[in-house]
Amino acid sequence: MSEPIRVVVTGAAGQIAYSILYMIAKGDVFGPNQPLILHLLDIPLMMGVLEGVVMELADCALPLLVSVVPTDDPAVAFKDVSAAFLVGAMPRKQGMERKDLLAANVTIFKVQGEALDKYARKDVKVLVVGNPANTNALVCSQYAPSIPKENFTAMTRLDQNRAQSQIAAKVGVPVANVSNIIIWGNHSSTQFPDASNAKVVVNGKEVPAPSAVQDDAWLRTYFVETVQKRGAAVIAARKMSSAMSAAKAACDHVRDWFQGTAPGRFVSMGVLSDGSYGTPKDVIFSFPVSISNGKWQIVQGLSVDDFAKERLAITGKELEEERSEAFAVVNA
Numbered sequence: 665m666s667e668p669i670r671v672v673v674t675g676a677a678g679q680i681a682y683s684i685l686y687m688i689a690k691g692d693v694f695g696p697n698q699p700l701i702l703h704l705l706d707i708p709l710m711m712g713v714l715e716g717v718v719m720e721l722a723d724c725a726l727p728l729l730v731s732v733v734p735t736d737d738p739a740v741a742f743k744d745v746s747a748a749f750l751v752g753a754m755p756r757k758q759g760m761e762r763k764d765l766l767a768a769n770v771t772i773f774k775v776q777g778e779a780l781d782k783y784a785r786k787d788v789k790v791l792v793v794g795n796p797a798n799t800n801a802l803v804c805s806q807y808a809p810s811i812p813k814e815n816f817t818a819m820t821r822l823d824q825n826r827a828q829s830q831i832a833a834k835v836g837v838p839v840a841n842v843s844n845i846i847i848w849g850n851h852s853s854t855q856f857p858d859a860s861n862a863k864v865v866v867n868g869k870e871v872p873a874p875s876a877v878q879d880d881a882w883l884r885t886y887f888v889e890t891v892q893k894r895g896a897a898v899i900a901a902r903k904m905s906s907a908m909s910a911a912k913a914a915c916d917h918v919r920d921w922f923q924g925t926a927p928g929r930f931v932s933m934g935v936l937s938d939g940s941y942g943t944p945k946d947v948i949f950s951f952p953v954s955i956s957n958g959k960w961q962i963v964q965g966l967s968v969d970d971f972a973k974e975r976l977a978i979t980g981k982e983l984e985e986e987r988s989e990a991f992a993v994v995n996a
């Protein structure tokens with residue numbers, strides 16, 4: 665067994681954390697031979713609830729979990745961590761405008777960026793789940809100048825997983841038979857789920873997704889809208905937002921980041937845009953990436969037709985607007 669690594673989960677008393685902590689602590693992310701020390705951050709008001717979560721983690725009797733550090737202090741939470749799952753954020757309350765939510769949350773991510781800069785390992789890998797995830801990740805990285813910008817990413821893996829399962833259901837194959845789906849842009853309703861470069865294994869043979877689906881109109885309308893609106897559909901049914909699937913997606917994202925993608929395969933991650941595919945630079949934009957040795961690279965040379973280009977422009981514009989709003993708040 666190797667030395668334990670420290671991993672922080674913020675929003676640790678919340679509903680996504682309730683699923684994610686178990687998944688991380690049993691080895692789903694860092695593998696079955698990597699012991700862990702889990703740091704759990706939440707706000708002072710939630711320390712009582714967090715105590716219950718700590719009790720339950722102990723009662724799971726997980727062999728990889730060396731110890732647990734519950735805290736409301738970012739200095740303790742981010743100390744020497746190798747990975748950070750930034751889940752905690754303020755939820756949208758009734759009557760709250762999108763702008764108010766953005767203002768409240770970017771301030772949280774400014775504080776956490778500063779704490780990461782000061783206390784975390786310099787090679788820490790940071791995943792932002794809390795919304796608006798892309799813009800929060802950008803703010804966080806700006807306030808952690810001693811940590812490389814490529815170490816800050818935002819989660820669009822839940823959207824990717826949702827898209828993968830929609831294609832699998834349409835073709836009538838297991839979800840594992842579908843790969844290389846792309847989520848472009850923002851984790852919001854402007855995201856563009858794109859199956860045009862995806863692959864599906866049908867009767868033992870890998871074929872392009874569009875020829876397996878055989879329904880271009882479905883791929884451009886129903887598929888895109890179903891993925892874009894899936895979060896709202898879950899809320900309508902469950903009366904609470906996606907939690908188990910969000911936790912699983914966060915684990916998939918960080919596992920692939922640490923362990924790499926298979927040859928010829930890519931996954932979607934919100935990463936700092938270098939302008940690839942005509943997107944705006946210096947926003948956190950979801951791209952197809954391949955990963956090896958803990959480093960992601962934007963996959964180049966994929967076909968992007970006019971329909972896709974239009975959608976990339978819409979979601980890119982939204983990210984530029986969010987960036988202006990966010991920095992107006994943190995610089996005020």
Ligand code: NAX
Binds near residue numbers: 907
């Ligand atoms: P919950 O409201 O259940 O939990 C959030 C937790 O964060 C609470 O315990 C709260 O006290 C804590 N928190 C608030 N401010 C904090 C701070 N400054 N430091 C540490 N903890 C803090 O929400 P949950 O359902 O767990 O969702 C968490 C976030 O994930 C939300 O912002 C949500 O919008 C976002 N999501 C993002 C997704 C994505 O794909 N990127 C999908 C799922 C989810 O909707």
